[in-house]
Amino acid sequence: MGFKEEITDHFLNGHQKYLRNISVDCIIFGFHENELKVLLLNAKYAGQWALPGGFIEKEEHMDEAAKRILKQRTGLDDIFLQQFHVFSTPDRSTKKINTQFLKTSGVSMEGSWMFDRFISVGYWALVDFTKVKPVADVFSDACEWFNIHTIPELILDHNDILQKALENLRAQLNYHPIGYNLLPEKFTMPELQKLYETILDRTLDRRNFQRKIFGTGILKKLEETKKGVAHKAPYYHKFDLRKYQKALKGGMGFEL
Amino acid sequence: MGFKEEITDHFLNGHQKYLRNISVDCIIFGFHENELKVLLLNAKYAGQWALPGGFIEKEEHMDEAAKRILKQRTGLDDIFLQQFHVFSTPDRSTKKINTQFLKTSGVSMEGSWMFDRFISVGYWALVDFTKVKPVADVFSDACEWFNIHTIPELILDHNDILQKALENLRAQLNYHPIGYNLLPEKFTMPELQKLYETILDRTLDRRNFQRKIFGTGILKKLEETKKGVAHKAPYYHKFDLRKYQKALKGGMGFEL
DNA sequence: TTATCATTGTGTTATGAAGACACAATGATA
DNA sequence: TATCATTGTGTCTTCATAACACAATGATAA
Numbered sequence A, B: 001m002g003f004k005e006e007i008t009d010h011f012l013n014g015h016q017k018y019l020r021n022i023s024v025d026c027i028i029f030g031f032h033e034n035e036l037k038v039l040l041l042n043a044k045y046a047g048q049w050a051l052p053g054g055f056i057e058k059e060e061h062m063d064e065a066a067k068r069i070l071k072q073r074t075g076l077d078d079i080f081l082q083q084f085h086v087f088s089t090p091d092r093s094t095k096k097i098n099t100q101f102l103k104t105s106g107v108s109m110e111g112s113w114m115f116d117r118f119i120s121v122g123y124w125a126l127v128d129f130t131k132v133k134p135v136a137d138v139f140s141d142a143c144e145w146f147n148i149h150t151i152p153e154l155i156l157d158h159n160d161i162l163q164k165a166l167e168n169l170r171a172q173l174n175y176h177p178i179g180y181n182l183l184p185e186k187f188t189m190p191e192l193q194k195l196y197e198t199i200l201d202r203t204l205d206r207r208n209f210q211r212k213i214f215g216t217g218i219l220k221k222l223e224e225t226k227k228g229v230a231h232k233a234p235y236y237h238k239f240d241l242r243k244y245q246k247a248l249k250g251g252m253g254f255e256l
Numbered sequence C: 001t002t003a004t005c006a007t008t009g010t011g012t013t014a015t016g017a018a019g020a021c022a023c024a025a026t027g028a029t030a
Numbered sequence D: 001t002a003t004c005a006t007t008g009t010g011t012c013t014t015c016a017t018a019a020c021a022c023a024a025t026g027a028t029a030a
Helices: A003-017 A061-074 A093-106 A157-170 A176-183 A189-200 A204-218 A240-250 B003-017 B062-074 B094-106 B160-172 B178-182 B189-200 B204-215 B241-249
Strands: A018-032 A035-043 A049-052 A054-057 A080-087 A119-126 A138-149 A219-225 A235-239 B018-032 B035-043 B048-050 B053-057 B080-087 B117-126 B140-147 B221-225 B234-237
Touching: A003 A018, A003 A054, A003 A093, A018 A061, A018 A157, A018 A176, A018 B018, A035 A061, A035 A093, A035 A189, A035 B234, A054 A061, A061 A119, A080 B080, A119 A157, A119 B178, A157 A189, A157 B048, A157 B204, A176 A240, A189 A235, A189 A240, A204 A219, A204 A240, A204 B094, A219 B094, B003 B053, B003 B094, B018 B062, B018 B178, B035 B062, B053 B062, B062 B080, B062 B117, B080 B094, B117 B160, B117 B178, B160 B189, B178 B189, B178 B241, B189 B204, B189 B234, B204 B221, B204 B241
Parallel strands: A018 A119, B018 B117
Antiparallel strands: A018 A035, A018 A054, A035 A049, A035 A138, A080 A119, A219 A235, B018 B035, B018 B053, B035 B048, B035 B140, B080 B117, B221 B234
């Protein structure tokens, strides 16, 4: 099936495969070079960036739909994800930009389920940046990481969704294994601290941070030090997942 | 329009008025006689109790839909409500019980949008028990308060939804004006403490509780004492909403 | 009229967590 | 070999929380 046929089929018959009026949007967080990043798609139809998203199959759990979408964009299974909010303003419709997209694709069409209003469920996901291979979808030209502080204007209400996702991530910081999912297996203490500082958007005292983290017992210090760095080489650490999970049960107490 | 016609119209044409595949369920919390209570409907179609719920109109914000549903059940405007989770297991369909309901109502029908799978968005609401006049809907015989500790078996996954609502209410306790919305304008300190104890499901020290609450400055002590009680009469208090809102910004710090 | 008693109202102390802060150790680079 | 940015660690102070006891109140019972 060629591109044009694929598009046409999706617009004409997609509603037989997917639930109507409801979609999923994903905020995929990664951490790289001491910066919090988000994976965005460049939407052909709008010439604008957008959050990766998709629809829920008729017999599919919504969480599974989110997982499927994430797998398609990142190549990863077993992604940590969290439903966080539903976005439902009545004007959430891509009719205008979809019509434009179809026109430029040389497809003409009267009505389509894709022109309807969509209520969207937001999920945020935490991934190991180094393991992701970004893949664009059929509606997009590009799939790239953006620093959380330099996000361009996105389609529809996607900037709002992203903002809300970030707020929710902050609020959930003490109750989910954020570090475990965002960092590679081995990492240094300064890296972990920088992760917390970036998400909380404030600085933390190095000594108090270390004392608190070690106090929870969630870290194992390795003998190995980081190589190829100027100045004193920091030790690598890894998570003791068992103790991490346990500590999270009661909340870990990093205040906003 | 008679009952039978109303039902038939809803099943045949409701999808022209409402979004498909998506519904709203509400957990309406009230506090009375030192007990946390929830408003439930007795579903004619199942002979079982259920959460009040409804659908979203084509051009309606989902929050508005929830407000409309709440107004219909309680008679109240300006209800404090909070979206908390989306429930999306693929087997969320009332086809079976709806078919049974139609049969006993003497209506026969082949297909209907109401037989489809529904993804449901959960909202919890806080109301002043004394102001609510429970009203059943067209599918129900009764609308009554239940003590949170003696909830019967509900239809579908409504027990799970209720459980999750309660968990979320607990987690949000320090960030929303729970007391302000659940208690009448004037209330005593022991009543407020009991509210917190009920929601948190644990006892609190009377002296520490009072010190902490007064420390936030959210209460104004009135000169009036409660009448007609045995033993020492407690003073009434009311909230200083301005300071309450302010205090909530940073969280109020009642730990679970 | 007086005593009883459950309940409200309040103050002190002890404990532990969090915040502020300084200096020695390391190891690549100059 | 000296420099220097960065890592690694300990102490003191401050504040919030938890534990705890006794006096005041006022309806009820004797």
